[in-house]
Amino acid sequence: MESETLSLRIPKETAKKLREIANKEKKDRSTLIREILEQAVKEKNLENALDLYKAGQITGWKAARLGGMSLWSFYKILNEKGVLIQYSEQDLEQDLKP
Numbered sequence: 001m002e003s004e005t006l007s008l009r010i011p012k013e014t015a016k017k018l019r020e021i022a023n024k025e026k027k028d029r030s031t032l033i034r035e036i037l038e039q040a041v042k043e044k045n046l047e048n049a050l051d052l053y054k055a056g057q058i059t060g061w062k063a064a065r066l067g068g069m070s071l072w073s074f075y076k077i078l079n080e081k082g083v084l085i086q087y088s089e090q091d092l093e094q095d096l097k098p
Contacts, residue, residue, distance in 0.1 A: 042068060046077070054083060059091040 010018075022032040049067035052058045058066070064074035078085055 049074070050077070050081070050083070053078075056086075059094050060085065060087060061091075061095040 018029055018032060022029045025032065027035075046067040046069075049058070049063040052066070053060060053063040060074060060078075061071055064071045067074055067077075069077075075085055
């Protein structure tokens with residue numbers, strides 16, 4: 001996997017908490033931060049997918065792909081959040097386009 005080095009400033013208290021978690025999990029701090037960032041990016045993608053779906057801007061299928069999950073997993077999340085599942089003939093046509 002290709003990587004890129006980032007440099008950022010965080011509050012001292014946050015750095016201390018990261019050290020504590022890394023020590024508890026027996027990981028180096030860089031590994032822990034990478035894991036946290038990767039999880040946050042996944043969550044942000046899902047959040048964006050949900051917003052676009054609720055606004056009617058993308059279909060469930062495209063939202064699921066944007067969220068990095070199966071359609072059924074996405075529909076399960078919609079159900080958990082109380083969002084109605086909508087699917088029309090136009091949605092089908094959109095999903096079938098490359």
